[in-house]
Structures are given as structure tokens and as C-alpha cells.
Amino acid sequence: DFLRATSRRFVSTINTISVSAMDEDNVGTVKQQLAKLCEASLRATVPDESSLEPLVAPCTGKFGDYQCNNAMSLWAKIKGKKTEFKGPPSVGQAIMRNLPQSEMIESCSVAGPGFVNIILSDKWIAKSIQKMLEKGIGIWAPKLPITRAVVDFSSPNIAKEMHVGHLRSTIIGDTLARMFEYSNVEVLRRNHVGDWGTQFGMLIEFLFETFPNWEDAGEQAIGDLQAFYKASKLKFDVDSDFKEKAQQAVVRLQGGDPKYRKAWEQICEISRREFNQVYQRLGVHLEEKGESFYNPYIPGVLEALSNQGLIEESEGARVIFIEGKNIPLIVVKSDGGFNYASTDLTALWYRLNEEKAEWIVYVTDVGQSMHFEMVFSAAKRAGWLPADDKLYPRTSHVGFGLVLGDDGKRFRTRASDVVRLVDLLDEAKSRCKAALVERGKAAEWTAEELEQTAEAIGYGAVKYADLKNNRLTNYTFSFDQMLNDKGNTAVYLLYAHARICSIIRKSGKEIEELKKTGTIVLGHADERALGLHLLQFADIVEEACTNLLPNVLCEYLYNLSEYFTRFYSNCQVVGSAEETSRLLLCEATAVVMRKCFYLLGIEPVYKI
Numbered sequence: 070d071f072l073r074a075t076s077r078r079f080v081s082t083i084n085t086i087s088v089s090a091m092d093e094d095n096v097g098t099v100k101q102q103l104a105k106l107c108e109a110s111l112r113a114t115v116p117d118e119s120s121l122e123p124l125v126a127p128c129t130g131k132f133g134d135y136q137c138n139n140a141m142s143l144w145a146k147i148k149g150k151k152t153e154f155k156g157p158p159s160v161g162q163a164i165m166r167n168l169p170q171s172e173m174i175e176s177c178s179v180a181g182p183g184f185v186n187i188i189l190s191d192k193w194i195a196k197s198i199q200k201m202l203e204k205g206i207g208i209w210a211p212k213l214p215i216t217r218a219v220v221d222f223s224s225p226n227i228a229k230e231m232h233v234g235h236l237r238s239t240i241i242g243d244t245l246a247r248m249f250e251y252s253n254v255e256v257l258r259r260n261h262v263g264d265w266g267t268q269f270g271m272l273i274e275f276l277f278e279t280f281p282n283w284e285d286a287g288e289q290a291i292g293d294l295q296a297f298y299k300a301s302k303l304k305f306d307v308d309s310d311f312k313e314k315a316q317q318a319v320v321r322l323q324g325g326d327p328k329y330r331k332a333w334e335q336i337c338e339i340s341r342r343e344f345n346q347v348y349q350r351l352g353v354h355l356e357e358k359g360e361s362f363y364n365p366y367i368p369g370v371l372e373a374l375s376n377q378g379l380i381e382e383s384e385g386a387r388v389i390f391i392e393g394k395n396i397p398l399i400v401v402k403s404d405g406g407f408n409y410a411s412t413d414l415t416a417l418w419y420r421l422n423e424e425k426a427e428w429i430v431y432v433t434d435v436g437q438s439m440h441f442e443m444v445f446s447a448a449k450r451a452g453w454l455p456a457d458d459k460l461y462p463r464t465s466h467v468g469f470g471l472v473l474g475d476d477g478k479r480f481r482t483r484a485s486d487v488v489r490l491v492d493l494l495d496e497a498k499s500r501c502k503a504a505l506v507e508r509g510k511a512a513e514w515t516a517e518e519l520e521q522t523a524e525a526i527g528y529g530a531v532k533y534a535d536l537k538n539n540r541l542t543n544y545t546f547s548f549d550q551m552l553n554d555k556g557n558t559a560v561y562l563l564y565a566h567a568r569i570c571s572i573i574r575k576s577g578k579e580i581e582e583l584k585k586t587g588t589i590v591l592g593h594a595d596e597r598a599l600g601l602h603l604l605q606f607a608d609i610v611e612e613a614c615t616n617l618l619p620n621v622l623c624e625y626l627y628n629l630s631e632y633f634t635r636f637y638s639n640c641q642v643v644g645s646a647e648e649t650s651r652l653l654l655c656e657a658t659a660v661v662m663r664k665c666f667y668l669l670g671i672e673p674v675y676k677i
């Protein structure tokens with residue numbers, strides 16, 4: 070049973086598009102639609118070749134909107150054989166000739182060593198946007214080669230501080246989960262909380278000693294869990310009697326003693342309440358399956374690995390050796406206890422075999438890369454995962470850099486070492502509220518509107534400031550920067566969206582009516598550029614999912630606002646002959662912006 074993973078067929082990313090959760094209107098991304106045409110052409114060009122993966126990419130040059138780049142690699146394959154082709158350019162010509170007739174394509178040309186440049190038809194771009202307005206943006210959803218993923222994120226530790234690293238993990242993980250979900254992948258959002266381990270003996274013993282009536286007063290007794298943790302750790306370090314009792318408490322807890330179990334649950338519950346305050350403000354949902362959940366499965370998994378001959382003795386510990394690594398992965402400590410790695414190996418087994426996840430991603434700081442590399446390598450040795458990282462089932466560590474303060478050091482919200490993330494989020498909100506009041510909104514809006522807008526902008530700003538950077542780089546936490554209404558910030562983008570909504574409102578036209586009766590025509594170059602960019606939304610989501618990089622979507626969103634600005638400054642909307650078409654373009658821009666916000670976990674605002 071434990072080895073079921075081994076017999077699983079490993080599938081490749083290529084052409085294994087899942088169709089289960091898809092509705093018939095879902096056409097996929099532009100790239101995926103073009104890939105279908107290119108694949109047909111490749112098959113017609115070289116009928117004898119069995120594996121032909123279309124290579125389609127958006128163009129950066131001015132000769133096309135997209136490019137098919139197969140000619141070079143195809144030439145390399147067929148060059149020895151007797152064919153009509155004289156080199157990559159002639160292969161490119163043939164690929165171009167063999168492209169099936171399609172309303173998507175306006176014209177094609179072959180450039181350089183055989184690139185096939187494709188210019189999309191204006192009519193088709195307009196039609197696709199209109200269809201999206203009619204049927205919803207789900208019709209563009211990327212088709213990914215998996216149906217179920219695990220995103221392991223947030224994952225703070227009980228009784229320890231939930232620090233900005235956990236905030237980053239929460240924000241990045243939530244976005245990745247949302248992007249997968251948009252792509253019709255079922256996501257198991259896993260909160261792998263650190264709720265097991267030797268520190269609980271110390272905490273429980275301290276609770277018993279300091280608060281004999283803990284069962285009734287536990288909540289008050291340990292309301293400030295971090296202070297409680299510190300006090301018990303202090304005692305643990307100086308009092309050898311206490312230390313011994315703490316060690317016995319661990320044994321009792323792990324042996325299932327009801328009293329110890331109850332105390333443990335109480336401690337976890339208090340932490341959980343604190344974590345939930347952060348999740349509630351951020352609008353993030355997770356399912357907790359902490360370390361303790363996997364604990365009962367550890368012996369069985371280790372036994373199976375042992376039967377495969379993978380576990381060896383080393384300096385009193387039981388370990389798995391990994392090729393290319395000097396130190397082995399310790400799975401049983403010399404005192405017989407399990408550790409972080411035994412739990413993660415077991416959780417991975419569980420996710421593959423019980424939960425049938427095809428892609429499992431772990432969002433933590435880069436400091437843990439080595440740990441995950443070792444765990445993944447062990448899983449490959451066991452045959453749970455294919456050796457090739459691009460094949461499924463697959464695991465990825467989504468590492469991220471540090472959050473820095475304006476002193477260039479690791480960010481702290483206060484001088485003391487107690488970091489309360491809720492305070493940080495509250496501050497972002499209250500700063501936004503103050504800015505709105507200063508602009509006279511208190512008189513203009515209801516109290517509730519003011520509150521909601523301040524929240525949307527404040528929390529949105531914190532999230533966007535984190536997500537817009539490549540996650541691997543460190544970034545500086547600055548309220549002034551993230552709350553600036555100019556530049557690449559959530560504030561600027563939320564305002565841009567609200568402005569588009571107000572253009573539509575002020576036109577006095579009923580947009581739902583226009584959607585039914587009007588037609589989009591892309592006459593002006595800036596209209597076409599905006600239209601093409603709108604259409605590329607799903608391509609970007611696919612790229613962000615595939616590379617696990619949310620910043621790609623932020624960049625797209627920022628560029629979208631720029632394309633819109635250019636369009637709006639050069640094309641009169643209200644009162645022009647093209648008013649209907651242009652209002653529909655405004656609406657389409659607002660719809661795509663809102664989807665971007667949604668995927669980034671940001672609430673849109675509709676008026677400013």
C-alpha cells in the first residue's frame with residue numbers, strides 16, 4: 070500500500086491536458102489555441118515524426134503577435150533523413166503553409182532562421198473579448214496538465230511568533246492557490262502548522278505548574294502565548310528538575326494521556342485564534358493539517374522505506390543518503406524521536422497516495438530550500454516521484470526572500486521582539502482611512518463605505534507590495550512606498566480601476582444592454598494594443614502558475630493600466646462615434662483588472 074506511488078504512471082507536461090473540470094466554453098489561452106493550429110501544421114509537415122510539441126510564444130518584435138519556434142529543433146531531428154527541406158527556413162515556410170485556415174490569424178511570415186510570425190486578426194481579438202464579456206472570464210482559463218494540487222503555505226508554529234515570513238508565505242501561497250483554481254485545478258490549501266514536538270512538554274508542564282486550575286483559566290493564563298512560551302523556556306533552561314518533568318510530559322503527550330492531550334489542545338486553540346485574526350483580515354482560507362496530523366503515519370512510511378533498503382544507521386541516527394549531498398537526511402534522531410524531515414516525508418507520502426495530488430508546492434523562505442531538496446530527493450529514491458522534475462507527480466519549493474525594514478535589517482514591527490501581524494495590517498488600514506478622510510471622503514461616503522475602502526486599499530497595498538517583486542528577492546517594507554498613489558502600487562491600480570468604473574457610470578449608458586447589442590471594433594492602434602493585452606491575460610496566468618511566480622501577474626496588471634491610459638488619452642470614449650465599442654473595451658479592462666485583483670487576493674474598489 071505504501072508503495073502505490075511507485076506503480077503510478079508518471080506523465081509528462083506535454084499534450085496531457087486534462088479535460089475533466091472544464092466547461093465547453095473554455096477555449097484556453099491564446100497560446101494554447103495557437104498551439105493546436107501549430108500542432109496540426111507540424112503533423113502535416115513531418116507526418117513520420119511521433120513526438121511534436123508545438124513551441125508557441127508571444128512575440129517581442131514588431132513582426133507578429135505570436136511566434137511558432139519549431140523549425141530549428143525540427144530541422145535538427147530530420148536533417149540526416151531524406152526530405153524536401155534544405156534548412157530551418159524552409160521548414161519554417163512549410164510550417165507556415167500547413168497552418169490550418171483559422172479566423173484567429175490575419176497573416177504570417179517567416180523570419181530569420183525559421184521563426185513563423187503570426188499576426189492575430191483584429192476581428193478575432195474583438196470577438197474573443199466580446200465573448201468573454203458575455204460568458205465570463207472563465208472561458209479563457211488556462212488548461213493545466215493536472216487536476217489536483219496541494220499548496221502548503223502559511224504554516225506558522227504554535228506558541229511561537231507568526232512573523233512576516235509567515236505573512237509572506239500566506240500572501241504568496243494564497244495567490245498561487247487562486248491562480249490554480251482559476252485554471253480549474255482543485256487545490257488543497259494546507260496549513261502545515263508546527264503543532265508537535267518537544268517544546269510542548271515544556272509548555273504543558275509550565276501550564277500545570279503555574280496555573281493549577283488551567284482547565285478553567287487556561288485562556289487567561291496563556292492569553293499571550295509568546296510571553297508564555299518565553300517564560301517557560303526560561304525555566305526550562307535554568308531548572309533541571311523542570312526540564313526532566315517537561316521531558317516526561319512529552320512522553321505522556323505522545324503516548325496519548327488525556328490530560329496532556331487536553332492541555333495541548335488548549336494551547337493550540339489559543340494560537341489558532343491568533344492566526345485566524347490574520348487570515349480573517351487577509352481573506353485567506355486554509356485547511357489545517359498540522360505536523361501532529363501526520364505523526365501516526367510516520368512509522369509505517371519509515372518501515373516501507375526501510376524495507377526498500379533506503380534507511381541506514383549513521384552515528385546512532387537513522388538516515389537516508391542523498392546522492393550529491395555530504396550530509397544525509399535524518400529521519401529518526403539518535404534519541405529515537407521523529408523530526409521535521411520525518412514529518413515532511415510522511416506528509417508527502419500522504420499527499421501523493423491518500424490525497425492523490427499531482428503537484429505539491431511548499432511556500433517557505435529560501436532558508437528551507439536545502440531541507441526540501443533533501444526530502445524531494447529521498448522521495449525520488451523511493452520511487453514516489455519521477456527523476457525528471459518536469460514530470461508529474463511533482464513537488465516544488467516556492468522559496469522567498471526576506472522582508473527588510475528601512476534600516477536594511479530584517480523587518481520588525483516593533484522594537485521589542487514581539488511581532489503582531491494584526492497590528493501591522495491595522496496600521497495599513499488606518500493610514501488609508503486617514504488619507505481618505507483628508508480627501509473629504511468622510512463627508513461623501515457612509516461610514517461603512519469608508520471602512521471597507523480603507524480595508525481594501527490597506528490590505529491590498531500590503532499584499533501587492535509583497536507580490537510585485539520576484540519572490541526570491543528581499544524587499545523593504547515601507548508604508549510610505551506601498552501607500553503611494555503613484556507608481557506600481559495597489560493604491561494606484563485600485564484607483565485606475567475605480568476611474569474606469571466611473572467613466573462607464575458617467576456615460577449614462579447601460580453596460581449590460583451594450584454587451585447584448587453593441588460590437589467591439591479595434592480601429593485605432595491603441596485600441597488594438599489594449600485588446601491584445603486583454604486577451605493575453607490567461608497566457609500570463611498560465612506562465613505564473615507554471616513558474617510559480619505571482620509577480621508576473623502584477624507586471625501584467627500594471628502594464629494593463631498603462632495600455633488603458635494610452636488608449637484613453639488617444640481615443641475619445643464618451644460622445645464619440647465609437648462610443649459603444651469603446652465603452653465595451655473599458656468594461657473589458659475593468660473585468661480583467663478585477664480578475665487580476667481577485668487572483669492577487671485584493672478587493673476591488675468601485676469609486677474613489
Ligand code: ARG
Nearest residue numbers: 221224225226261263413433
Ligand atoms: N512551520 C514551518 C516554519 O515556520 C513551516 C512549515 C512549512 N511546510 C512544511 N511542510 N514543512 O518554518
